[in-house]
Amino acid sequence: MKSSDLAPLEYNPFYKRYIDLVDNIDLLDAFKNGMSSTQSFFENIPEDKWNFQYAPNKWTPKDILMHISDTERVFGYRALYFARSNNAELKGFDENIFAENAFANNKTVDELLQNYLAVRNATLSLFKNFNTNQLMQIGQANGSNMSTRAAGFIICGHEKHHCNIITERYL
Numbered sequence: 001m002k003s004s005d006l007a008p009l010e011y012n013p014f015y016k017r018y019i020d021l022v023d024n025i026d027l028l029d030a031f032k033n034g035m036s037s038t039q040s041f042f043e044n045i046p047e048d049k050w051n052f053q054y055a056p057n058k059w060t061p062k063d064i065l066m067h068i069s070d071t072e073r074v075f076g077y078r079a080l081y082f083a084r085s086n087n088a089e090l091k092g093f094d095e096n097i098f099a100e101n102a103f104a105n106n107k108t109v110d111e112l113l114q115n116y117l118a119v120r121n122a123t124l125s126l127f128k129n130f131n132t133n134q135l136m137q138i139g140q141a142n143g144s145n146m147s148t149r150a151a152g153f154i155i156c157g158h159e160k161h162h163c164n165i166i167t168e169r170y171l
Contacts, residue, residue: 001027001135003153011154012144018157019150021164027149028127030156035120038068041163042113045171050109054169059099061166065112066104067095068159069119075158076123078141079151083134092142127152 003022011019022030042065051060059067074093081088104112127135135149146154 001132001149003027003030006147006150006153009145010138010147011150012142012146014144015146015150015154015157018161019153021157021160022153027152027156028124030153031120031124031127034156034159035117035124038120038159038163039113039117041166042109042116045109045166049170051105052170060105061170062104062107062109062112063099063102064162064166065116066102066107067099068162069112069116070098070102071095071158072119072123072155075151075155076119076126078139078146079130079148080126082137082139082146082151083130083148085139086137088139090139090141123152123155 002024003019004024006019023033025033042061045061050062053060078090081090107115130148135152136147138145138147140146141151
Protein backbone atom coordinates (compact mmCIF):
# COMPACT_ATOMS: atom_id res chain seq x y z
CA MET A 1 0.00 0.00 0.00
CA LYS A 2 1.15 3.50 -0.89
CA SER A 3 0.35 6.95 0.44
CA SER A 4 -1.80 7.61 -2.64
CA ASP A 5 -4.09 4.77 -1.45
CA LEU A 6 -5.15 6.76 1.62
CA ALA A 7 -8.64 8.21 1.62
CA PRO A 8 -9.18 11.69 3.12
CA LEU A 9 -11.41 10.21 5.84
CA GLU A 10 -8.43 8.24 7.19
CA TYR A 11 -6.70 11.25 8.72
CA ASN A 12 -7.16 14.83 9.86
CA PRO A 13 -6.39 17.30 7.01
CA PHE A 14 -3.61 18.75 9.23
CA TYR A 15 -1.53 15.63 8.51
CA LYS A 16 -1.75 15.93 4.72
CA ARG A 17 1.39 18.10 4.77
CA TYR A 18 3.32 15.15 6.24
CA ILE A 19 1.75 12.47 4.05
CA ASP A 20 2.53 14.53 0.94
CA LEU A 21 6.25 14.41 1.83
CA VAL A 22 6.30 10.60 1.57
CA ASP A 23 7.31 9.15 -1.79
CA ASN A 24 4.51 7.14 -3.36
CA ILE A 25 6.08 3.84 -2.34
CA ASP A 26 5.06 0.92 -0.15
CA LEU A 27 4.76 1.88 3.53
CA LEU A 28 7.40 -0.61 4.68
CA ASP A 29 9.81 0.77 2.08
CA ALA A 30 9.03 4.29 3.27
CA PHE A 31 9.99 3.24 6.82
CA LYS A 32 13.24 1.64 5.63
CA ASN A 33 14.19 4.52 3.34
CA GLY A 34 13.34 7.04 6.03
CA MET A 35 15.49 5.24 8.57
CA SER A 36 18.48 5.30 6.26
CA SER A 37 18.08 8.90 5.13
CA THR A 38 17.24 10.28 8.57
CA GLN A 39 20.17 8.53 10.19
CA SER A 40 22.51 9.84 7.50
CA PHE A 41 21.03 13.33 7.75
CA PHE A 42 21.56 13.58 11.51
CA GLU A 43 25.01 11.99 11.35
CA ASN A 44 26.06 14.80 9.01
CA ILE A 45 24.93 17.71 11.15
CA PRO A 46 28.05 19.68 12.15
CA GLU A 47 28.94 19.33 15.82
CA ASP A 48 28.60 23.08 16.45
CA LYS A 49 24.95 22.99 15.33
CA TRP A 50 23.66 20.28 17.68
CA ASN A 51 22.85 22.73 20.49
CA PHE A 52 21.92 25.64 18.20
CA GLN A 53 18.54 27.38 18.45
CA TYR A 54 17.65 29.65 15.53
CA ALA A 55 15.42 31.76 17.83
CA PRO A 56 14.62 31.94 21.55
CA ASN A 57 12.50 29.05 22.84
CA LYS A 58 13.03 26.98 19.69
CA TRP A 59 14.26 23.41 19.83
CA THR A 60 17.82 22.35 19.09
CA PRO A 61 18.55 19.58 16.55
CA LYS A 62 18.97 17.27 19.55
CA ASP A 63 15.48 18.21 20.73
CA ILE A 64 14.13 17.63 17.23
CA LEU A 65 15.68 14.18 16.92
CA MET A 66 14.19 13.19 20.27
CA HIS A 67 10.86 14.69 19.18
CA ILE A 68 10.91 12.56 16.02
CA SER A 69 11.47 9.43 18.15
CA ASP A 70 8.84 10.37 20.73
CA THR A 71 6.27 11.18 18.06
CA GLU A 72 6.97 7.90 16.32
CA ARG A 73 6.37 6.08 19.60
CA VAL A 74 3.04 7.91 20.08
CA PHE A 75 1.87 7.25 16.52
CA GLY A 76 3.09 3.66 16.71
CA TYR A 77 0.98 3.20 19.84
CA ARG A 78 -1.98 4.75 18.05
CA ALA A 79 -1.48 2.35 15.14
CA LEU A 80 -1.27 -0.64 17.50
CA TYR A 81 -4.36 0.46 19.40
CA PHE A 82 -6.39 1.04 16.23
CA ALA A 83 -5.28 -2.26 14.69
CA ARG A 84 -6.22 -4.26 17.79
CA SER A 85 -9.52 -2.68 18.82
CA ASN A 86 -12.74 -1.26 17.45
CA ASN A 87 -13.77 2.37 17.73
CA ALA A 88 -10.68 3.31 19.73
CA GLU A 89 -10.46 6.86 21.07
CA LEU A 90 -7.09 8.19 22.18
CA LYS A 91 -6.17 11.58 23.55
CA GLY A 92 -3.58 13.82 21.96
CA PHE A 93 -0.21 14.68 23.41
CA ASP A 94 1.62 17.95 23.95
CA GLU A 95 4.90 17.77 22.04
CA ASN A 96 6.29 20.75 23.93
CA ILE A 97 5.79 19.08 27.30
CA PHE A 98 7.33 15.90 25.93
CA ALA A 99 10.35 17.87 24.63
CA GLU A 100 10.77 19.73 27.89
CA ASN A 101 10.81 16.47 29.84
CA ALA A 102 13.01 14.50 27.42
CA PHE A 103 16.23 16.36 28.34
CA ALA A 104 17.61 15.67 24.86
CA ASN A 105 20.35 18.26 25.22
CA ASN A 106 21.82 16.24 28.10
CA LYS A 107 22.28 13.25 25.80
CA THR A 108 25.00 12.52 23.28
CA VAL A 109 24.27 12.50 19.57
CA ASP A 110 25.09 8.79 19.53
CA GLU A 111 22.55 8.10 22.29
CA LEU A 112 19.88 10.02 20.41
CA LEU A 113 20.63 8.23 17.14
CA GLN A 114 20.61 4.82 18.82
CA ASN A 115 17.27 5.69 20.39
CA TYR A 116 15.89 6.73 16.98
CA LEU A 117 17.08 3.50 15.35
CA ALA A 118 15.61 1.36 18.13
CA VAL A 119 12.26 3.11 17.78
CA ARG A 120 12.26 2.80 13.98
CA ASN A 121 13.16 -0.88 14.08
CA ALA A 122 10.33 -1.49 16.55
CA THR A 123 7.90 0.47 14.36
CA LEU A 124 8.98 -1.45 11.27
CA SER A 125 8.44 -4.74 13.08
CA LEU A 126 5.04 -3.59 14.30
CA PHE A 127 3.83 -2.61 10.84
CA LYS A 128 5.23 -5.78 9.23
CA ASN A 129 2.89 -7.76 11.47
CA PHE A 130 -0.33 -5.92 10.62
CA ASN A 131 -2.60 -7.57 8.08
CA THR A 132 -4.59 -5.62 5.49
CA ASN A 133 -7.71 -5.40 7.65
CA GLN A 134 -5.72 -4.10 10.62
CA LEU A 135 -4.05 -1.45 8.45
CA MET A 136 -7.49 -0.22 7.38
CA GLN A 137 -8.87 0.04 10.95
CA ILE A 138 -9.83 3.56 11.92
CA GLY A 139 -9.84 5.03 15.39
CA GLN A 140 -9.96 8.48 16.89
CA ALA A 141 -6.80 10.34 17.88
CA ASN A 142 -7.12 13.75 19.45
CA GLY A 143 -10.74 13.93 18.26
CA SER A 144 -10.04 13.07 14.61
CA ASN A 145 -10.15 9.94 12.48
CA MET A 146 -6.91 8.10 11.85
CA SER A 147 -6.35 4.74 10.23
CA THR A 148 -3.53 2.44 11.22
CA ARG A 149 -1.86 2.90 7.84
CA ALA A 150 -2.29 6.68 7.91
CA ALA A 151 -0.42 6.71 11.23
CA GLY A 152 2.47 4.97 9.45
CA PHE A 153 2.62 7.44 6.59
CA ILE A 154 2.37 10.34 9.04
CA ILE A 155 5.38 8.98 10.92
CA CYS A 156 7.39 8.86 7.69
CA GLY A 157 6.40 12.34 6.56
CA HIS A 158 6.83 13.87 10.00
CA GLU A 159 10.52 12.99 10.12
CA LYS A 160 11.05 14.40 6.62
CA HIS A 161 9.29 17.60 7.67
CA HIS A 162 11.68 18.07 10.58
CA CYS A 163 14.76 17.30 8.49
CA ASN A 164 13.58 20.00 6.07
CA ILE A 165 13.14 22.46 8.95
CA ILE A 166 16.67 21.76 10.18
CA THR A 167 18.07 22.28 6.68
CA GLU A 168 16.18 25.56 6.27
CA ARG A 169 16.69 27.10 9.70
CA TYR A 170 19.69 25.49 11.37
CA LEU A 171 22.29 24.65 8.72
